[in-house]
Amino acid sequence: MREITLDDLGDIASGAAVLGTGGGGDPYIGRLLATSALRTHGPVPLVSLDEVDGDAVVLPVAMMGAPTVMVEKLPSAEQVGLAATTLATYLGRELTHIACAEAGGVNSLIPVAAAAQLGLPLVDADGMGRAFPEIQMVLPTLYGVRATPMSIADEKGNRGVLDTVDNHWAERLARSATIDMGCSAMISTYAMSGRQARDALVPGTLTLCAELGALARTARAGHADPVAAVVDRLAGQRLFTGKVVDVARRTVTGFARGEARLAGTDGDAGSELVLRFQNEHLVAERDGAAVASVPDLICTLDRESGEAVTTEGLRFGQRLTVIAAPADPRWHSPGGVELAGPRYFGYDLDPVVLAR
């Protein structure tokens, strides 16, 4: 894929929702925005990490906030580019590339819209290889890249720049601003040189999203199992097949937090799976024992279509297959686990390492 066209957006949105591990925002919203931007500005050039010049100025952009809110409060087209240009102005640098801060849902497609609007190439990479709920949870943190200066913009035209002593302060101040802005805002963060991007980002994200989407689509068309195609591509495993029997969800401190309970069907009849989430799925417990956890990916897929279901889309009676897939290996380093392992989220649990 050398450029992203209107025809690619469906597969990218579908694959991004899988990597979103339940979070990353409703991919439908991202697809609407990207579609509108590509219609107006034409296709977006996609460049691989090794093509990015060492001195390039790479600005990742993302939506920040509660996915439950994004469904009702759509971002404006103007807002998409504003975060990036505000940060570039503060840095006094000319912006050369847009990148994805996270893979997943709306946040794989927002950068497509931003790149189209600003007439810039998009880097085929992201900062996580999945979605995580807090700003500091990106691999660039492990490489000493700072979250700030970062910018934040809302759909009303309010914007700000934060320059903090560490990434946790960036998360805290930006989270409060996001809440004031109505629980969803656009940010640009982890400004990087091309050199830093090549070290710290996960390569091939948009290509992977498009592949995952195409695999599931092709499987459906050929009456094959789309879930199997996704599991296979991610070198993951099926955790559980069942029916949603309970969802508890609260939009608190700017996040969608909660848990979902699935009663097993098919080969899992008689068992129960509990999913605990903060925007993204964090821990999966089968009959009381953790069977998967962050930093690995836990994804909820529709049992029939293989389409990902986000945490805000979970509903009573849905028939799902829950899968797990290994995260980028750097997430399993001590620094990675400290940043985004189960203990950070308050679970007294070492990360469950999937059999590979």
Next chain:
Amino acid sequence: MREITLDDLGDIASGAAVLGTGGGGDPYIGRLLATSALRTHGPVPLVSLDEVDGDAVVLPVAMMGAPTVMVEKLPSAEQVGLAATTLATYLGRELTHIACAEAGGVNSLIPVAAAAQLGLPLVDADGMGRAFPEIQMVLPTLYGVRATPMSIADEKGNRGVLDTVDNHWAERLARSATIDMGCSAMISTYAMSGRQARDALVPGTLTLCAELGALARTARAGHADPVAAVVDRLAGQRLFTGKVVDVARRTVTGFARGEARLAGTDGDAGSELVLRFQNEHLVAERDGAAVASVPDLICTLDRESGEAVTTEGLRFGQRLTVIAAPADPRWHSPGGVELAGPRYFGYDLDPVVLAR
């Protein structure tokens, strides 16, 4: 006064506390900071509004937050200049003058410290002629000067710039950041040209503060009545003399809110005065009827010494004289009353206009 020296700080602090109308922060804190800055950097040149060049870049600086917190969490010396330089960098302009956003308490002396630290002249003026609790409550708002871009900095080194669609959004976002920063932060806001400053600011603030302080000091030394000297200079009036019998104070939403109850003594025996405040005194009610209100000044002075008592310093048993004084006449315009009249603060009350 052509410059501010160490010898002037005592009188300025004392007079500023009067104009602070109970708020503006503990002047003792401001005096400590200014003393330390003048000791290191020498006297600060003071220029009157009509000496400021039309193209000058004037940045007002202030502390934002709850005065109750400032008493315990002292600002750092570095923080004082950081807000101004952060804003100047964002504006891409060379800063020529520091000014006071408000007269009162710590906020008359913080700019002295900032000017000393940055080696810049201080404008003898402020944005209110008194203290008010919220960012948009300055006369420049009536002249169309915007609060943003504004900067905010804390003692840890965190800083940010806000650029909002209106001044109420600036207040809202900056207030949340202030709360995260520990309920007190340094801000620079209402960046102005010299031309705008000449129109919109209240002239002579620091000179007036120094005069008020000197008048009370001289009266005390000569066994005259310091309260009378202050009332006279402000063309104000005595409202009540009494003893504090109850103080209810809550630090909520980043403000010190509450009310104080005084039982009358001397000529006011048998009467009761209730003071309602949000950082600053907002309304004074004598036996249930409002006798003074914002936008006019309501000041609590020690009955004997004439020294101002801040709302966070009010204590059971204190003997106080409460005085009122007319605000800058522009505050009584329809726009001024809308911005800072009793109704804005939730009181179903037209402003009480003092007999002049």
